[in-house]
Amino acid sequence: MATIDIEHGAASRVAWYNDPRIRGLIYQALLVAVVAFLLYEAISNAAENLRRANIASGFGFLNATAGFSINQKLIEYSETSTYGRAFLVGLLNTLIVAAIGILLATILGFIIGIARLSRNFIINRMAYVYVEVVRNLPLLLQLLFWYNAVLTPLPAPRNSIELPGGIFLNNRGIVMPTPVLESAMAIVAAVILAGVVAAFAYRSWARRRQLETGMQYPVFRVALLLVIGLPALALVLTGFPISFEVPELRGFNFAGGTPIYPEFFALLIGLVTYTAAFIAEIVRAGILAVSHGQTEAGAALGFRQGKILRLIVIPQAMRVIIPPLTSQYLNLTKNSSLAVAIGYPDLVQVFAGTVLNQTGQAVEVILITMGVYLTISLVTSAFMNWYNRRVALTER
Amino acid sequence: MDRSRYAYVRTEPAQTLPPPPSSTGVIGWLHRNLFGSWLDTVLTLVALYIIWLVVPPIVNFAFVDAVWTGTNREACLGPEVGACWAFVKARLGYFIYGLYPVEERWRPDLVFLLGAIGIAWLLWQNAPKRAWGAAFFFLIYPVVAYFLLTGLPALGLPVVETSRWGGILVTLVCSVVGIVFSLPLGIVLALGRRSRMPVARLVSITFIEFVRGVPLITVLFMASVMLPLFMPGGVTIDKLLRALIGIALFASAYMAEVVRGGLQALPKGQYEAAQALGLSYWKMMVFVILPQALTIVIPGIVNTFIGLFKDTTLVFIVGIFDLLKTIDASLTDPAWATPVTRYSGYAFAAVFYFVFCFGMSRYSIYMEKRLSAGRRR
Numbered sequence: 084m085a086t087i088d089i090e091h092g093a094a095s096r097v098a099w100y101n102d103p104r105i106r107g108l109i110y111q112a113l114l115v116a117v118v119a120f121l122l123y124e125a126i127s128n129a130a131e132n133l134r135r136a137n138i139a140s141g142f143g144f145l146n147a148t149a150g151f152s153i154n155q156k157l158i159e160y161s162e163t164s165t166y167g168r169a170f171l172v173g174l175l176n177t178l179i180v181a182a183i184g185i186l187l188a189t190i191l192g193f194i195i196g197i198a199r200l201s202r203n204f205i206i207n208r209m210a211y212v213y214v215e216v217v218r219n220l221p222l223l224l225q226l227l228f229w230y231n232a233v234l235t236p237l238p239a240p241r242n243s244i245e246l247p248g249g250i251f252l253n254n255r256g257i258v259m260p261t262p263v264l265e266s267a268m269a270i271v272a273a274v275i276l277a278g279v280v281a282a283f284a285y286r287s288w289a290r291r292r293q294l295e296t297g298m299q300y301p302v303f304r305v306a307l308l309l310v311i312g313l314p315a316l317a318l319v320l321t322g323f324p325i326s327f328e329v330p331e332l333r334g335f336n337f338a339g340g341t342p343i344y345p346e347f348f349a350l351l352i353g354l355v356t357y358t359a360a361f362i363a364e365i366v367r368a369g370i371l372a373v374s375h376g377q378t379e380a381g382a383a384l385g386f387r388q389g390k391i392l393r394l395i396v397i398p399q400a401m402r403v404i405i406p407p408l409t410s411q412y413l414n415l416t417k418n419s420s421l422a423v424a425i426g427y428p429d430l431v432q433v434f435a436g437t438v439l440n441q442t443g444q445a446v447e448v449i450l451i452t453m454g455v456y457l458t459i460s461l462v463t464s465a466f467m468n469w470y471n472r473r474v475a476l477t478e479r
Numbered sequence: 480m481d482r483s484r485y486a487y488v489r490t491e492p493a494q495t496l497p498p499p500p501s502s503t504g505v506i507g508w509l510h511r512n513l514f515g516s517w518l519d520t521v522l523t524l525v526a527l528y529i530i531w532l533v534v535p536p537i538v539n540f541a542f543v544d545a546v547w548t549g550t551n552r553e554a555c556l557g558p559e560v561g562a563c564w565a566f567v568k569a570r571l572g573y574f575i576y577g578l579y580p581v582e583e584r585w586r587p588d589l590v591f592l593l594g595a596i597g598i599a600w601l602l603w604q605n606a607p608k609r610a611w612g613a614a615f616f617f618l619i620y621p622v623v624a625y626f627l628l629t630g631l632p633a634l635g636l637p638v639v640e641t642s643r644w645g646g647i648l649v650t651l652v653c654s655v656v657g658i659v660f661s662l663p664l665g666i667v668l669a670l671g672r673r674s675r676m677p678v679a680r681l682v683s684i685t686f687i688e689f690v691r692g693v694p695l696i697t698v699l700f701m702a703s704v705m706l707p708l709f710m711p712g713g714v715t716i717d718k719l720l721r722a723l724i725g726i727a728l729f730a731s732a733y734m735a736e737v738v739r740g741g742l743q744a745l746p747k748g749q750y751e752a753a754q755a756l757g758l759s760y761w762k763m764m765v766f767v768i769l770p771q772a773l774t775i776v777i778p779g780i781v782n783t784f785i786g787l788f789k790d791t792t793l794v795f796i797v798g799i800f801d802l803l804k805t806i807d808a809s810l811t812d813p814a815w816a817t818p819v820t821r822y823s824g825y826a827f828a829a830v831f832y833f834v835f836c837f838g839m840s841r842y843s844i845y846m847e848k849r850l851s852a853g854r855r856r
Contacts, residue, residue, distance in 0.1 A: 114676075114682060128710060202511075202515065206523070209530070218840075221790070222789070224829060421796075423696065439700075449697065449701050456694060457693060
């Protein structure tokens, strides 16, 4: 009977194995046991297998001589350098392609995203076709296309395509003139720095004045003059203390000049065009999310189309755009690992490829590689979250 | 009123005049959409120039100058030759099945057919007994397909080693295995992430964030290099199977986040109603929460699947013969070595991937429209 149950209290109404709290504890204990067992099994098997295959463990291999060469390097590296040095070269190569890629993809993505909303029918359709074609083809196919089908069939260095300004295009990449700086260049550099500082100072002064008096100042034109005009004047006054070492054809290849390798170029084009298609869709969605009343209000104030977009719509759209934009930046960084397919010496190609094959220390190498990408992911998202908080809508 | 005093009085409304010709019809459309301002005009002309630069060469290459028949490279040599479709035709069997024995190719064909039936059953909204369709696709189909492809000597199907599989067959196997295993695993991970049990939550979050933070290539490297190390001595895992495990684990982390979105979108009342009915946790999830949550996120699931389908090309890098790898391998064949062979092979791959991915993305947009029908004003 019900009354008796109540007298006995809640605890006795259910058997202990039906108590959700105890059940939860049992499930969790089971989960811990399974995970611990799997980890133990994996680690002990790996230790056993490595011992049998006579592969050393630990990170001592980082100090051993690498003995292989890498064509593109931002820091000193030779065949006598260590594996640790090779790791750094690969890491820097990954970071540089990711950084330039992010910058260019953002610019291209914004242009295409805005073009996608253009009232001009042809521009609009072109952006649509671009986005759909690029998004629906695998990145790897696009990279192979750029590398094998576009850049490699370029003529040999002897028959290079000559572009204006001493730039040569051939199947070993692009060779550009190297700027040679003379000592007077220090003055010009100082002037450039001063110009930038002055431009910022002028901008904040003009803002303050505008808040106080309502007067508008030609910030853009003055800043242009300070940043471009002043250094140009300094260049003329110091008598152009800069010369260019123009690449010259010697034998089968170019001597002098700064080469950009086709692997880097193909990877960059592929990553930028691919990611830009995704960024364009994000930008479009972000702009559409800003209510139409905002555009109308801007028009009512007498702003022109461009100003409405720049001063009213985009700042508000940024709040919608930034979170998914962050994941695209992370995707681009992670996708740069496809470099291994076309032989660009990024972290994966150098470290998880060559170093792993030479040392056989799979566990350490893969763990370090994954650790690097995890760190990059965490740092990028931390930075973007900080930026996101800064621009987020502050409501009362 | 005496009307005779006025010279003229209108007795009926004036005819509405047609709008000025510059705002209607073709001219109006052109004016509004293409030549609204001088900037618009410049943009239009630049765009037309780009189209003129890009489109005619592609059409010429793919159709006008293309070579459709031929038995070797001789057919595709010449200064003005476009795509070498004869090469694609000659290699089509290899692109679809890899080295799968010719007399056994009906088996992959049957697997393709069954898969197509299963997918159509799942995706077609008005199909009868869709629950059976799901059971067929997620439970019966994988088992049948496994035995059909690998072979079952007891039933007279000779064993075909996975090293002989290739091309579209491998691409589809990778993507179907990815979706079939990542969906349930992703659901479990998503539930774990929202669980009230701290250990389950920690394990799920660690797995999801770890996998999502690293590139697929490193996961594939880990699967192909480290997985054999973790196994007890003497146990070897098939190379393709290793890649499949990597893909399934990778996809499940992304799927988990999609499902989590659906779970979060459900109003709390649904959970409370299920609890008020006295349903247990699993009954509540299976009968009340998941059916609704999964329906909401169908577009997200399809998008994850598109990504997965494109990403299967990365097995190329760990040396598995998917479509891209078979094409790449065919390019070194001296019998077909011409300047246009490479473009033709890549064009074939591009068409294949575009048809599948674009089709899926259209489906996801259609579902999104359908699902938001109730919210539309």
